[in-house]
Structure formats: C-alpha cells, structure tokens
Amino acid sequence: MRAGDTTKMLKMIVCIKQVPMVSELPWDPKTGVLTRDAAEGMMNPACKSALEAALRLKEEHNGQITAITMGPPMAMEVLHEALAMGADRCLMLSDPKMAGADTQVTSFTLARAIEIFCSDYDLILCGCHTSDSETAQVGPQIAEELDIPSAAYVENLSVKGKTIRIERIADHFLETLEMDLPGLVTVTTGHFTPRYIPIGGLQDAFGEPNILTVGAHDLSLDENTIGLKGSPTKILEVFSSTAGKKNVVLTGAPKKIVEELFKRFDDTIGSVIRKDLKAVK
Numbered sequence: 344m345r346a347g348d349t350t351k352m353l354k355m356i357v358c359i360k361q362v363p364m365v366s367e368l369p370w371d372p373k374t375g376v377l378t379r380d381a382a383e384g385m386m387n388p389a390c391k392s393a394l395e396a397a398l399r400l401k402e403e404h405n406g407q408i409t410a411i412t413m414g415p416p417m418a419m420e421v422l423h424e425a426l427a428m429g430a431d432r433c434l435m436l437s438d439p440k441m442a443g444a445d446t447q448v449t450s451f452t453l454a455r456a457i458e459i460f461c462s463d464y465d466l467i468l469c470g471c472h473t474s475d476s477e478t479a480q481v482g483p484q485i486a487e488e489l490d491i492p493s494a495a496y497v498e499n500l501s502v503k504g505k506t507i508r509i510e511r512i513a514d515h516f517l518e519t520l521e522m523d524l525p526g527l528v529t530v531t532t533g534h535f536t537p538r539y540i541p542i543g544g545l546q547d548a549f550g551e552p553n554i555l556t557v558g559a560h561d562l563s564l565d566e567n568t569i570g571l572k573g574s575p576t577k578i579l580e581v582f583s584s585t586a587g588k589k590n591v592v593l594t595g596a597p598k599k600i601v602e603e604l605f606k607r608f609d610d611t612i613g614s615v616i617r618k619d620l621k622a623v624k
C-alpha cells in the first residue's frame with residue numbers, strides 16, 4: 344500500500360525520543376555531547392502527547408500506530424512504554440554509527456527508516472520539541488525529507504478521509520488549518536494529556552514485544568552520512584553558566600544603609616527608574 348491510502352485503516356507513525364530526566368543532564372565537556380547513558384531516561388513529554396493524540400485517532404478510526412525511536416540501547420525503554428500505552432509495533436534505530444547526530448542527520452535517518460520500513464503511513468506525529476535539545480527542528484525536517492506537508496505546534500486535530508484539520512495558537516490567535524494526508528504534525532503538550540498505562544498494556548510491552556531493531560546497514564546508510572561524522576553542526580564548547588554576582592548585606596542605621604546603597608548602585612538604580620539621582624540630590 345502507498346502512503347496516503349486511508350481506505351482501510353489510519354496508519355500512523357509516532358516519533359519518540361528518550362530524554363534524560365530533567366534533574367540529570369550530564370554533558371561530556373570534551374565532545375559537547377550529552378552523556379545519555381549516565382542519566383535515567385524518560386519519554387520526552389511532547390512525544391508522549393503526540394502518542395496520546397495518535398491513540399485517540401486510533402480509537403476513532405480503527406488506526407494502527409508504529410512508534411519509532413533513534414537512540415542508544417537504553418532508548419528501548421520508551422518503546423516498551425509506547426507499546427504499553429497502546430502502540431501496535433515499534434522500530435528501534437540503534438547503532439554506534441548513528442551516535443552524536445545533529446538535528447539534520449537525525450531527521451535524515453528517521454526519514455530513511457520510515458521510507459524503508461513503514462512507507463504506507465497516512466500521518467506522522469512528532470512532539471513539538473524535546474526537553475533536552477529543544478530545537479523543534481526534527482519534525483519539520485522529516486517532512487522535508489519525505490516531501491510531505493507539515494504543521495507544527497498543533498494543539499488539537501481531527502481526521503476526515505484524507506484530510507486532517509488542525510488547531511494551533513499562532514501570535515495569540517487560534518488558527519484552524521486543513522492539510523492533505525499523508526502529512527506530518529508536531530504536537531504540543533497542552534491538549535493531549537497522556538493516559539495512564541492499563542494493566543493489559545504491560546503484557547503487550549513485555550510479553551512478546553513487537554519491536555524491530557535496525558542499524559545503519561539495514562538502512563543502507565554510509566557511516567559518513569550519519570551520526571557525528573555526517574553531522575554538519577558541531578558543538579564547539581559547552582559550559583555551565585555560573586552567577587557572577589555577589590550578595591552584599593548592608594548593615595547599620597536605615598539612613599546609613601540608604602546612603603551606602605546610592606553610593607554603590609547610583610547608576611544602576613537611576614537607569615531603572617529613569618532619573619539621574621546625582622542631579623536630584
């Protein structure tokens with residue numbers, strides 16, 4: 344079946360990224376790459392909302408959901424979680440050669456996998472952005488790679504035949520758009536609060552999980568076009584910002600404190616309240 348044939352079933356792909364727990368974001372200062380193995384992982388919140396959106400469409404349209412992730416072996420956890428929530432099958436892209444990909448190469452690799460392993464899709468859903476890198480580039484770039492239309496920051500959606508109707512907030516206005524399928528949307532966390540995992544879902548996730556794992560070879564990808572090697576974006580330096588200010592406690596009588604305050608911060612205070620305090624004295 345070709346992409347966009349919705350006569351039988353709404354076929355959806357949800358791209359899911361595992362991100363480090365917000366409390367643990369270790370960087371390798373030498374390479375500028377996140378040391379993902381050292382942190383506990385979780386499903387990126389916006390990806391979870393994209394999955395929830397797909398699950399609601401699945402219930403309404405007799406749909407089928409394929410969840411895809413690219414990441415190190417530990418990223419398999421988010422696919423188990425996707426199966427437990429209600430995804431039907433999963434594709435895991437994992438290969439040391441894929442490590443260190445920038446957003447362009449991430450999108451390229453995901454698009455190649457979609458073309459090879461699940462080209463009969465109607466709708467691709469991504470999160471609007473991730474909680475670790477947060478570029479919001481991967482979704483629209485996948486659409487470019489696949490030459491399909493896309494809409495970002497979708498708050499609500501519904502599908503009728505081969506058309507998707509989308510609502511999103513743009514410049515404080517609620518926009519309603521229609522797009523032909525096959526297409527891609529990136530979903531915000533606002534409307535699609537993820538469901539709790541049902542007990543039966545655990546059986547689907549851990550019984551005989553429907554997960555296909557593939558590497559660069561299965562995608563016929565040259566190692567120079569993927570991962571860190573193939574990425575045109577390089578991180579030159581990573582540092583943690585540190586506060587350069589010192590706290591000063593002024594003591595003594597109130598009059599003395601105020602005088603000291605103006606002595607030290609006259610220019611700063613004056614510029615904030617737009618008065619030349621020296622001239623006022």
Ligand SMILES: Cc1cc2nc3c(=O)[nH]c(=O)nc-3n(C[C@H](O)[C@H](O)[C@H](O)COP(=O)(O)OP(=O)(O)OC[C@H]3O[C@@H](n4cnc5c(N)ncnc54)[C@H](O)[C@@H]3O)c2cc1C
Nearest residue numbers: 358413443445446449469470472473476477478479480481
């Ligand atoms: C300037 C810059 C340079 C970078 N350079 C490097 C580098 O040299 N080496 C390096 O390791 N990393 C680098 N990164 C991080 C790397 O680009 C991202 O981890 C990765 O490409 C995904 O981008 P993102 O997290 O911003 O995704 P976003 O575009 O914010 O993600 C949007 C959505 O796309 C989908 N998605 C994103 N990533 C995946 C995935 N892996 N699998 C499945 N779906 C996915 C999800 O649905 C997600 O919700 C860099 C980031 C920036 C901002």
